[in-house]
Amino acid sequence: MTNLVKANQLFRKREYAAAVEVYSELAEKEKDFYLYFENLGLARKAMGRHSESLQDFARALELNPGANRSYYELKHYRSESEDRGLPELSIIVPVHNTEKYLSKCLCSILDQNYKDFELIVVNDGSTDQSIAIINKLMKKDERVILINNKSASGNPGTPRNQGIAIARGRYLGFVDSDDWIDPDYFGSLVSEANARDADIVFAGGFRNHKGNEVDVKKYVKSPFNDKDSSLYKYHESFMIWDKIYNTALVRALNIRLGETRAAVDVPFIFKAYYYLRNAAFCDEMFGYNYRRDADGSVTVKHRKSSGCDFEFKAYEAVKEWVDKCKVSRQYRDIVDFRMVNSYIYTLGIIDSAMRVDFLEKVRKQFRLIDRKSIEHFVCLTKKKHVLDKFEKILKGDIKTITKQQECQTLERDLKPDGKVAHNGKKEDSDSFSFNINASNKGILFFPDWSHTNPYQKLLYSSLADRFKIRIRGYKKELFNKNVLKACRDEFDVIHIHWLHAFMDISKDSGADDLLGTLEYAKKLGYQIVYTAHNIISHDSDHFERELRFRRKAQSYYDYILVHGEYAKKRVVKEIGAPSDKVYVLPHGSYEGYYPDFIDRNAAREILGIKESDFTFLFFGNIKEYKGVDELLKAYDLVRMKHANVRLIIAGRVFDKKSEALIESACDNDKSIIYKPGFIEEKEAQNYFRACDITVLPYKKILTSGAALLSFSFHVPVIAPDSGLIPEILKDGKQGFLYRDHLEMTRLMLRCVRYFNDDEWSKVRSRFDFIKLNDSLRWSNIVYRKPFTSLFADQGFKAQDKSESASYKYAIIRILGNDLPFRHDVDQTYRNLEFTLKNEASFKGACKIWVLNRIIDKGKKKS
Structure with missing residues (x-):
């Protein structure tokens, strides 16, 4: 026996x-x-x-x-006693210094239609205001569970593993703290999992957001469950956040993320795909919103600034698992194919100083791989470029490959590809997000912050339209000699903004790179324009040194732009600029740029404000010099006299003292509405439509984007009688000016009295925003010196107007896919087809079609 x-x-x-x-x-x-x-x-x-x-x-x-x-x-x-009262889904969000996006991320999860979940937030040693945002949400919603690491783990895998360890849900999901989800995202995935008793459920893709542009990434249908296919257990997605998993299997099989500096998804995904046998697919779900223009992927930064040993370690760990668990030959080939893709991607972004060493290590790895296997998967996945690069690395000369890669890297920096990395890891935002092609030479601008700041979009769109010139913006790191030389044939002018971004004022050599690049630009023959948004940083810790740097830099400028006469006087006096090269170019209006389709009642309903409440608004970044402390004092006095008032504070907080003051005030006074974090463009209307007046309690000010934004919504402003404000705001015409914070308080009290005495509508009728906004139209602003001097022969010529009307009437159709919660992505194109069929035969009509954010280039062309 x-x-x-x-x-x-x-x-x-x-x-x-x-x-x-x-x-x-x-x-x-x-x-x-x-x-x-x-x-x-x-x-x-x-x-x-x-x-x-x-x-x-x-x-x-x-x-x-x-x-x-x-x-x-x-x-x-899972015993019956465990089942009772436990959530169906555990959602894990790791957080490290993402205050700018965190509130939107967490609120998108908590506001889902699906409610049966716990939200595990792992604060991994954040030093910004992230923990304050988390704590506030914890007080409001008991589903939020916090793991608070006092110091950062140093890798993106550990906080996620901590979340897995305490997860109580039947299913497991992940969201990155700079992304957000649609209201039906997890509900759809969980429903599919329950219907099919699935171990893993894939979304059909995701939305890739870059500034105002949205690209829908749709996955190719995968034979993931087909045991007879070579692509059994293969899926093009290689990130953890676009699917849900069976928690019991993940924990029992010790499926965990790696704890290297980057490439942490590698071991998790390989094991999950291999062991979780029953897969389901929500092919029409694209409800994960991936923010491509966040402040730089940790993974990409590590790849760019190291030898990428973490990537070799990640795949070594996978190989050990493959050998230990006798993984099938077919799946080993998938691992090899994925590894080849990953190394090729890294080769494209690794620092040039480390590329040769990395290449030699990769070549050793590639020699252990069966070429026929790679060729087979290239054929199945239609990724011919992978085989080409695989063979080049195997057979080519290391130095030649390195030189070619350096050229490709520079070319990539100069031309955006608008794509997500092949292996699903988050790439750093493109070198530039703003690009307008034209036949005439034009302007290179630095830094390109157009994805978060509409000022540059509006300015350069108008310049390009007026003068038919080429425009391109680059991130600050690419203000260097290589880029300037490569672009010289296409551009004549360099335009610099926000000079502090190029300097390290903590050391005496902190402006050396900036000054060297400016000098090189002059040698190449560029004309240099600088816009002085600030004369000097409002909160500078090294005032004299920064002033010295700015004085040196101004000697290289051909033209200096300021937003008003007051700023011109200061630039001449403090920076030492010659008066004849300083030009006033007013800050243009934001009217028509920000979405504005919500009315007062709807906005107040969203924020929970009664119609009988007079509402003050503070909007924008919060720093000590913005005077929020003075605003809170003034509001406290107003509250003592009037019960029907509300205060909205919306914006990112940049200093802990202001954060503590606001949090304390909110705890003591429930009439204060506090919305910390970055405010999306489409959300701005909620605050301006809900309020009665905007208050700017600034202690220091040059100009104010918040004031101009308020005017664009036709909302009056209480602002200081200093800086450039009096040049824009006429007292009693667009709001009220104050000399000190005591007078600011009196003005706030006066406005509430007008409101309570039914005189506010009369006061408002005297405000005039139409003429102001019209005078600040960008098309008018750019048609002045120095731009008329720089591009004198390149402007547009007015076309002759027809003396007789060609059409009796016009039909205007606006078709767009910017309402993802209202209809699916293809609805836009169905609408357009319907319009074409039903309006094609109209006679005597001029048909104007406004295609708003039509993403599919093929459909747009047709």
């Missing part, structure tokens, strides 16, 4: 302890035979030794993913 037969007989006789002893001996002798572990698990389960039995089942499934009984036991182990 064999020992296995003996053990099985003991099990049938219910002599479980004796059976466990024999099965254990067998498992010790043959550690790679799954059946011993599976039987051992069943015997221990019968004895009530559940934790040990789960380990046995996990080992059996590791050795044989087809071990059905072990799979069943692991998947369904």
Whole structure:
């Protein structure tokens, strides 16, 4: 009688302890035979030794993913007592210094239509205001669970693993803290999982956001469940956040993220795809919103600034797992194909100083891979470029490849590709997000902050339209000699903004690179324009040094632009600029740029404000010099006299003192509405439409974008009688000016009295925003010196107007896909087809079609 037969007989006789002893001996002798572990698990389960039995089942499934009984036991182990009161889904959000986006991220999760979940937020040693945002939401919603790491783990994997360890939901999902989700995102995935008893559910893709542009990434349908396909267990997605997973299986099989500096998804995804056998797909779900223009992916930064040893370690760990668990040959080939893709991607972004060493290591790895296997997968996935680069790395000269890669890297920096990396990792935002082509030479501008600041979009769109010139903006890191030289044939003018971005004022050599690049630009023959948004940083810690840097830099400028006469006087006096090269170019209006379709009642309903409440608004970045402390004091006095008032404070906080003051005020006074974090463009209307007046309690001011934004919504402003404000705001015409904060308080009280005495509508009728906004139209602003001097012969020529009307009437149709919650992505194109069919035969009509954010280039062309 064999020992296995003996053990099985003991099990049938219910002599479980004796059976466990024999099965254990067998498992010790043959550690790679799954059946011993599976039987051992069943015997221990019968004895009530559940934790040990789960380990046995996990080992059996590791050795044989087809071990059905072990799979069943692991998947369904959850006692009735555990089931009662537990959430169905656990959502994990790791956080490290993402205050700018965090509120939007977490609120998008908490505001889902689907409610049966816990939200595990892992604050990984953030030093910004992230923890304050989390704490505030925890007070409002008991579903929020916080893990607070006092110091950062140093890798993006550890906080996610911490979340997995405490997750109580049947399913597991992930969201990055700079992204957000649609209201039906997780509900759809969970519904699909329940309907198909799935272990893993894939979304059909995701939305890729870059500034105001949205690209929908749709995954190719995958034969993931087809055991006869070479692409069995293969999916083009290689990130963790576009799917949900069975929590019991993830934990039992020790599926965890890596804890290297980057490439942490690698071990998790390989194991999850291999072991989670029952996959389902929500092919029409694209409700994950991936923010491509966040402040730089940690993964990409590490790849750019290191030898990328973490990537080799990640794949070494996967190879160890493959060998230990006797992973199938077919899946080993998938691992190799993925690894080749990953190394090729890294080769394209790694720092040039480390590229040769990286290439040599990659070549050693590639020599161990079967070329026919790579060729086979290239054929199946239609990625011919992968095979081309694979062979080039294997056979080419290292120095030649390195030189070619450097040229490709520069070319990529100069021309955006608008694509997500092939392996799903987040790329750093493109070198530039603003580009207008034209036949005439034009302007290079630095830094390109157009994805978060509409000023540059509006300015350069108008310049390009007026003078038919080429425009391109680059991020600050690319203000260097290589880029300037490469662009010289296409551009004559360099335009610099926000000079502090190019300097390190903490050290005496902090402007050396800036000054050297400016000097080189002059040697190349560029004309240099500088816009003085600030004369000097409002909160500068090294005033004299920064002033010295700015004085040196101005000697290279051909033209200096300021937003008003007051600023011109200061630039001449403080920076030492000659008066004749300083030009006043007013800050243009934002009217028509920001979405404005919500009325007062709807906005107040969103924010929970009664119609009978007079509402003050503070909008924008919050720093000490912005005077929020003075505003809170003034509002406290107003509240003592009037009960029907509200205060909205909306914007990012940049200093802890202001944050503490606001939080304390909100705790003591529930009439204050506080919305911390970056405010999306489409959300601005909620605040301006809900309020009665905007208050600018600034202690220091040159100009104010918040004032101009308020005027664009036709909302009056209480502002200081200093800086450029009096040149824009006429007292009593667009609001009220104050000399000190005591007078500001009196003006706030006066406005509430007008409101309560039913005189506010009369006061408002005297405000005039139309003429002001009209005078600040960008098309008018740019048609003045120095631009008329720089591009004198390149402007547009007015066309002759027709003397007789060609049409009796006009039909204007606005078709767009910017309402994702209202209809699916293809609805726009169906609308357009309907319009074309039904209006094609109209006679005597001029048909104007406004295509708003039509993403699909093919459909747009047709």
